[in-house]
Amino acid sequence: MATENQFLNPRLWVAAHADYLYGYTLSRLNDEEQAKDLVQETFLAALQKIDKFEGKSSERTWLTAILKNKIIDVYRKKSSGLKPADLKQAEDEQHDFFEEDNGHWSRAYQPQPFGIEDHDPLAGKEFNSILQKCMQKLPALWMAVFTMKHLDDATTDIICSELKVTQANFWVIIHRAKLNLRACLQKNWV
Amino acid sequence: MSTLKHIIYNCRQATLLIEKRQFKKLSFREFVELRIHLVGCSVCTLYNKQSKVIHQMVQQLFHDSMKAEGVHLDEGFKKELQYLIDEELNKN
Numbered sequence: 001m002a003t004e005n006q007f008l009n010p011r012l013w014v015a016a017h018a019d020y021l022y023g024y025t026l027s028r029l030n031d032e033e034q035a036k037d038l039v040q041e042t043f044l045a046a047l048q049k050i051d052k053f054e055g056k057s058s059e060r061t062w063l064t065a066i067l068k069n070k071i072i073d074v075y076r077k078k079s080s081g082l083k084p085a086d087l088k089q090a091e092d093e094q095h096d097f098f099e100e101d102n103g104h105w106s107r108a109y110q111p112q113p114f115g116i117e118d119h120d121p122l123a124g125k126e127f128n129s130i131l132q133k134c135m136q137k138l139p140a141l142w143m144a145v146f147t148m149k150h151l152d153d154a155t156t157d158i159i160c161s162e163l164k165v166t167q168a169n170f171w172v173i174i175h176r177a178k179l180n181l182r183a184c185l186q187k188n189w190v
Numbered sequence: 191m192s193t194l195k196h197i198i199y200n201c202r203q204a205t206l207l208i209e210k211r212q213f214k215k216l217s218f219r220e221f222v223e224l225r226i227h228l229v230g231c232s233v234c235t236l237y238n239k240q241s242k243v244i245h246q247m248v249q250q251l252f253h254d255s256m257k258a259e260g261v262h263l264d265e266g267f268k269k270e271l272q273y274l275i276d277e278e279l280n281k282n
Contacts, residue, residue: 010279014272023261027252036267043271047278103200111237116244128251131244149213151252156214174213175206181248182240 008053008062013043017060021067028071028147030136038074042067068152072162075144079163097179109179114186127189134184142177145170200227204234205241212245 009016018039025035046066053062097109105111116127135143141163148159160170204227207220216224228235263271 010275011272013275014268018268018271019262022263026261036263039263040271040274043275044278047275098202103202105201105233110233111240113236114240116247117236117239127247128254131247131251135248146248147252150248171206171210175209178209178241178244179205182237182244185244 007055008050008059010043010047010050013046013059013063017063020060021063024064024067025071028151029074030132034074038067038070041070045070072148075140075148076163079141079144097183109183111182112186114189116185116189130185130188131181134181134188137184138177138180141165142173142180145173146177149174201231201234201237204228204231205237208234208238208241212242 021039021042022035025038026032029035029038042063046063057065097106098104099106135146138146144163145159145165148154148162149156154162156167156170159165160167165173204224207216207224210216210220211224228238
């Protein structure tokens, strides 16, 4: 296997990378049509800048980097315009989980044990589908922040600047997203 | 002292720190505050436990979907892609 000098083989891209790139996109966007579009756009964009490929990374890494930027664009589009409403909603919901005056758990939202505490997280297939459904209920901006942080371990600075979120709001969003996920899981996991 | 008292009894703040800790190192002060809160708060201790499991599950979910077994583009779409690429290459 050549590791030092990497070459591009565009005619083999579909066979070698299309499924991978599609899976990569689906795990981040969960929209099949959009994922297909992005894979196609990635190949076409890559063809346009073939001469800029320096051979420092593998073909797949290079294609993935192009795709990643396209996914971030989608996040940005989805979340811009939604943002004031999202944050308003975040603030409103805060009152649901905690008492306004002292920050105690409100009675209705106090976590209860529901069987995942000592559960092997690698075991539950059914759990994953509930988890996915709960994640889909998150507002677009939260989902974007949450996904970027979890998937790519992107630094907080990058996420904040990409999505135009302040540092303080970043942690509020992560916190909100998780509170909602946990509540949704408790509700749906029997 | 009053801020310390504030966090010790504040579950909203404690759960925020629990989430933050999963991604970055807390400051010494935050770390101590959280520890003290958790000693006295069984609800947040449960939350902490569940939150960590959910964190792992989310990681696992994303990781699994990356392996992309069972995720395949349909052959028709792949043919279209191949055609587009070939067209583009033949232009040059």
